[in-house]
Amino acid sequence: MKKIDIARALRDEDYRSSLSAEEQASLPSPAGNVNLDDKALLSITGGCAWTTPATSCVPPGTYCP
Numbered sequence: 014m015k016k017i018d019i020a021r022a023l024r025d026e027d028y029r030s031s032l033s034a035e036e037q038a039s040l041p042s043p044a045g046n047v048n049l050d051d052k053a054l055l056s057i058t059g060g061c062a063w064t065t066p067a068t069s070c071v072p073p074g075t076y077c078p
Contacts, residue, residue, distance in 0.1 A: 017036050022029045023043050032040075 017032060017040075018028070019040060022032060022037075022040055029037065029040070
């Protein structure tokens with residue numbers, strides 16, 4: 014396999030499409046990987062963590078109760 018420029022492949026769609034399917038599949042996600050456990054996933058709602066069930070939306074710019 015030829016050496017690929019990962020940064021270029023993530024920025025340049027033409028270059029990325031010139032890569033083989035195997036090379037494209039080996040590219041990392043530009044956002045990176047995030048691993049959250051089940052407890053953390055269950056505590057997230059609407060982009061904020063909550064400790065008691067929310068009965069209404071939280072206004073923008075405020076923290077969850």
